[in-house]
Amino acid sequence: MIFSLSRRASLGCGLALAASFLVGAMEPARADALDDITKAGVIKVGIFEDFPPFASLNASMKIEGYDTEVADKLAAALGVKVELVGITGQNRIPFLTEGKVDLLLSIGYSDERAQVVDYTDAYAPYYIAVMGPKDVDVKDAAGLSGKTIAVNRGTLEDTEVTKVAPADADIQRYSDYSGVISAFLSGQAQLMVVGNDVGATILAQNPAIEPVEKFLLLTSPSQMAVKKGETRLNAALNTALVAMKADGELNDLAVKWLKQPLVEGF
Amino acid sequence: MGYEFDFSAISENIGLLLHGAGLTIGLTAIAATVGMALSIGGAAAALWGPGWLRRIVGVYVELIRNTPFIVQLFFIFFGLPSLGVKLTAFEAAALAMTINLTAYGIEIVRAGIEAVPPGQREAGFALGIAPISTFIYIVLPQAIAVVYPALVSQIVITMLESAVVSQVAVTDLTHAADLIQSRTYRAFETYFAVTLIYLGMALLMRWLFNRAGRQLFAGKR
Numbered sequence: 001m002i003f004s005l006s007r008r009a010s011l012g013c014g015l016a017l018a019a020s021f022l023v024g025a026m027e028p029a030r031a032d033a034l035d036d037i038t039k040a041g042v043i044k045v046g047i048f049e050d051f052p053p054f055a056s057l058n059a060s061m062k063i064e065g066y067d068t069e070v071a072d073k074l075a076a077a078l079g080v081k082v083e084l085v086g087i088t089g090q091n092r093i094p095f096l097t098e099g100k101v102d103l104l105l106s107i108g109y110s111d112e113r114a115q116v117v118d119y120t121d122a123y124a125p126y127y128i129a130v131m132g133p134k135d136v137d138v139k140d141a142a143g144l145s146g147k148t149i150a151v152n153r154g155t156l157e158d159t160e161v162t163k164v165a166p167a168d169a170d171i172q173r174y175s176d177y178s179g180v181i182s183a184f185l186s187g188q189a190q191l192m193v194v195g196n197d198v199g200a201t202i203l204a205q206n207p208a209i210e211p212v213e214k215f216l217l218l219t220s221p222s223q224m225a226v227k228k229g230e231t232r233l234n235a236a237l238n239t240a241l242v243a244m245k246a247d248g249e250l251n252d253l254a255v256k257w258l259k260q261p262l263v264e265g266f
Numbered sequence: 267m268g269y270e271f272d273f274s275a276i277s278e279n280i281g282l283l284l285h286g287a288g289l290t291i292g293l294t295a296i297a298a299t300v301g302m303a304l305s306i307g308g309a310a311a312a313l314w315g316p317g318w319l320r321r322i323v324g325v326y327v328e329l330i331r332n333t334p335f336i337v338q339l340f341f342i343f344f345g346l347p348s349l350g351v352k353l354t355a356f357e358a359a360a361l362a363m364t365i366n367l368t369a370y371g372i373e374i375v376r377a378g379i380e381a382v383p384p385g386q387r388e389a390g391f392a393l394g395i396a397p398i399s400t401f402i403y404i405v406l407p408q409a410i411a412v413v414y415p416a417l418v419s420q421i422v423i424t425m426l427e428s429a430v431v432s433q434v435a436v437t438d439l440t441h442a443a444d445l446i447q448s449r450t451y452r453a454f455e456t457y458f459a460v461t462l463i464y465l466g467m468a469l470l471m472r473w474l475f476n477r478a479g480r481q482l483f484a485g486k487r
Contacts, residue, residue: 150435154448172355172435173445179433182340186347188355188434 033230034078037102041080045071046087046101053200053257054106054124054222066257067105070123073249074103077240093117096227103237104225118228120237122221125254125262128157131184131199131211132191138214144169150180150189157193160217185209193217196258203259213260221266275450276459279442286442287463293356293438294425294471297363301424302417304364305371310401312376323372330369336430338362343434359431359438367424374416378409411483418475422468429464439463 037043047055047067055065063084075082085101095101096117108126109119130149132138138147141164149165151158153173165171172189174180177198183189185207192211194202202211226233244250245266254262276283312323330338343358353361382405390400410417432441443460447453 153444158448173441174435175433175444179435182344183435186344187352188343188347 032232033102033227034233034236037078037080037233042083043071043075043078043080043103044083044085044101045075046092046095046104047071047084048088048106049086051106051197053197053204053259066124066253069253069257070244070250071103071105073244074237074240077243078236096225099227102226102233106222107225108220109223113225116228117225118230118234120224120226120234121241122223122266123241123250124222125196125219125258125260125266126222127219128160128193128195128217129199130161130191130193130214130217132214133209134212136190136214138191140215141165143214144191146170147191148172148189150174150183150192152177152180152194156218157195161193164217184211196260200257200259269454271455272452273455273459275446275452275455279446279450282442282446283439283459283463286437286439287467289356289437290425290428290439291467293360293363293428293431293436294421296360297367297424297428298421301364301367301371301421304368305375306406308368308372309375309379312372313379327369327372330366331373335362335366335427336433338366339431339434355431355434355436358434359428359436362431363424363428366427367420370420371417374413374420375409377416378411378413379405381412382408407483414475414479414483418472418479421475422471425471426464426468 047063049063050056051065051067053065055063055067058064063086068084071082071084085095087095087101087104092101092104092107093113093116096104104117106124107113107117107119130138130144136147138144144161144164145166145168148170149161150172151161151174153175158171158173162171172183174183177194180189180192180194181198181202184192185202187209191214196213199211199213224237226237241250245262250266251262254260308323308326311319312327315323339358339362342353342362343355346353386404386408387400390404391397395404428438429440432438432444435441439460443456447456450456
């Protein structure tokens with residue numbers, strides 16, 4: 001991994017060197033991240049800029065969402081200020097390993113990633129659900145029989161629902177989410193299969209047909225990631241998370257942004 | 267180039283492709299049949315109809331010819347349900363293609379009718395043949411003979427443009443291709459095969475229409 005990242009890493013080192021030269025302070029090479037954060041009084045949190053409802057630009061060009069509020073609360077628990085750093089799916093792991101950010105939010109678990117980062121506990125629900133209007137009675141995969149179901153072609157939603165749906169379910173495959181949403185809201189499809197992020201985004205628009213979650217197809221809660229080996233920071237974040245779950249703060253955020261309360265025992 | 271071609275994605279999904287191709291041909295057949303009939307009626311109305319009808323045909327032709335096909339399709343499929351008109355994806359696609367082909371067809375047929383010397387029509391009247399019979403048996407065959415290649419082209423274009431109906435989840439040939447591509451990630455193989463299928467269908471259509479044209483219009487040109 002170090003070899004494959006060597007160009008990025010050397011660029012990062014160069015930038016870091018230049019930066020430390022500018023501020024005139026050489027940090028010890030192996031300082032503890034938690035100590036660094038406390039000393040600087042700032043935690044740098046890597047965040048997507050276009051991933052509603054977790055984080056996206058609002059009308060006044062400020063990033064807001066579930067993730068930004070979680071970041072605020074975590075920073076408060078650590079007694080520091082939060083600095084949001086915009087990341088993309090491609091650059092976020094290098095940003096973390098090179099120390100441009102201390103923490104990544106909205107990162108799904110994979111064995112590959114676990115080789116280079118350390119995961120915290122789950123902090124946000126992420127799941128794929130079959131959604132439909134209240135009056136359509138569907139409780140399980142067998143209930144999809146004879147129904148029209150809109151999905152985004154080739155996504156995880158498509159493969160998951162194709163796996164479980166009975167042969168006589170009419171799965172309509174659209175080429176993007178706006179097609180799926182339009183088909184559902186115009187009544188062309190009775191049901192749709194989307195992630196809870198898309199579902200919450202639709203609910204936030206107060207649509208004429210209000211989609212309700214019928215059943216879940218796949219659950220994969222989002223976790224946070226810190227640099228490999230930063231166990232003290234990881235432990236401090238997990239402690240803060242436990243406290244947020246215990247006093248209901250996290251649930252409030254889920255209801256506000258994800259339009260669904262956290263499930264029991266999350 | 268480290269890419270290894272693997273056409274098993276195509277052979278395993280040949281049924282999907284054939285189903286899609288069949289649907290594309292079916293949609294084109296509906297649009298061509300209904301569209302041609304409407305085009306002839308529309309052209310006659312545009313030339314000899316009462317003023318209000320001519321204006322309606324004119325607005326229709328300009329409206330359809332100056333807006334994108336995909337927008338017309340989305341309007342019918344996603345927009346009309348708000349007014350209580352809910353068509354299935356197939357019905358919406360067939361309707362959109364027919365409406366689109368008719369607009370171009372009217373202009374082509376009109377040009378053909380105008381190319382027939384007025385003397386033909388006047389001769390029909392002078393012989394006491396009813397105006398409608400004069401149109402059907404004397405003017406129209408000559409008019410269609412003149413613009414036949416243009417009509418064939420327009421039908422082939424309609425078939426090729428029907429690829430966008432996959433956007434409303436009609437399982438046509440392009441939809442099958444996109445589905446296979448998203449399942450197997452064999453983009454080159456899939457779109458290569460589908461390109462050949464479209465090319466084959468278009469060439470076959472032209473050949474059949476040209477052959478039929480030689481039979482139908484022998485001695486009329």
